[in-house]
Amino acid sequence: MTNDRRVLVHPDKGALAGSVAARFMTKLLDLLDAQETVHVVLTGGSMGGAVLSSVRDSPAHASIDWSRVHFWWGDERWVPEGHEERNDRQSREALLDSLGLDAGNIHPFPASDSGLTLDAAADAYTAELARYGSDGLPYPVFDIVFLGVGPDGHIASLFPHRSGIQVVDRPVIAVRDSPKPPAERLSLTRPVINAAQRVWMVLAGSDKASALGLALAGASRDEVPVAGIKGRRRTVFFVDRDAAAEVPEALIARDY
Numbered sequence: 001m002t003n004d005r006r007v008l009v010h011p012d013k014g015a016l017a018g019s020v021a022a023r024f025m026t027k028l029l030d031l032l033d034a035q036e037t038v039h040v041v042l043t044g045g046s047m048g049g050a051v052l053s054s055v056r057d058s059p060a061h062a063s064i065d066w067s068r069v070h071f072w073w074g075d076e077r078w079v080p081e082g083h084e085e086r087n088d089r090q091s092r093e094a095l096l097d098s099l100g101l102d103a104g105n106i107h108p109f110p111a112s113d114s115g116l117t118l119d120a121a122a123d124a125y126t127a128e129l130a131r132y133g134s135d136g137l138p139y140p141v142f143d144i145v146f147l148g149v150g151p152d153g154h155i156a157s158l159f160p161h162r163s164g165i166q167v168v169d170r171p172v173i174a175v176r177d178s179p180k181p182p183a184e185r186l187s188l189t190r191p192v193i194n195a196a197q198r199v200w201m202v203l204a205g206s207d208k209a210s211a212l213g214l215a216l217a218g219a220s221r222d223e224v225p226v227a228g229i230k231g232r233r234r235t236v237f238f239v240d241r242d243a244a245a246e247v248p249e250a251l252i253a254r255d256y
């Protein structure tokens with residue numbers, strides 16, 4: 001098995017969401033056969049919710065022991081709890097609320113109405129990650145990190161030409177200059193994401209084609225942050241045809 005980045009192309013958004021959901025459930029079953037708990041990082045964005053809804057709507061999800069799965073997020077917008085802009089709200093509505101999970105399995109970033117400052121919220125999430133540290137690291141070695149990719153190539157809340165993508169001395173940063181509203185956010189940093197066993201990026205639409213093409217062509221992570229992402233075992237771009245428009249043919253594996 002190589003750890004080269006792979007691009008799996010699907011005919012459209014619906015097929016993409018269904019295929020990633022099916023792979024996710026199969027991988028969870030495999031992992032839960034081999035280990036007691038599985039730690040997964042969820043993403044916001046257009047495809048994050050679509051994949052989770054597809055899991056919810058699949059009868060196969062009933063065969064998974066979700067009580068052994070922990071959910072985290074790659075980033076969060078600094079808005080009040082339950083706000084429609086929160087990534088965790090989208091994930092809860094799409095899947096988590098239907099699973100009847102213990103609160104202990106769900107690890108949301110603090111909200112802006114938590115009483116914490118943005119910096120204290122980053123510290124609180126850092127401490128929560130440290131409770132589940134593994135492999136000598138002050139954070140979990142995540143089994144699967146899901147990421148969306150913005151049209152500008154951002155992942156989590158690590159944006160082009162901002163300092164966040166260069167941070168390697170902390171697992172969590174407070175972001176105050178996000179070019180995509182809201183400006184204030186919380187984000188995991190690159191070392192945490194790249195320590196994961198698998199990074200699965202899910203992106204659809206022609207507005208993502210240029211970022212993906214540039215990342216695969218060797219752009220710098222400062223210009224196109226997704227270019228700096230690589231999991232330990234697997235790094236897969238699950239994409240639709242439109243997002244794949246600028247991917248070199250030799251890198252494409254069609255999933256249809």
Ligand SMILES: O=C1O[C@H](COP(=O)(O)O)[C@@H](O)[C@H](O)[C@H]1O
Nearest residue numbers: 043044045046047148149150156
């Ligand atoms: O703001 C965010 O955007 C990205 C990408 O979103 P998309 O709608 O362009 O797919 C997302 O991955 C991130 O979690 C979110 O906070």
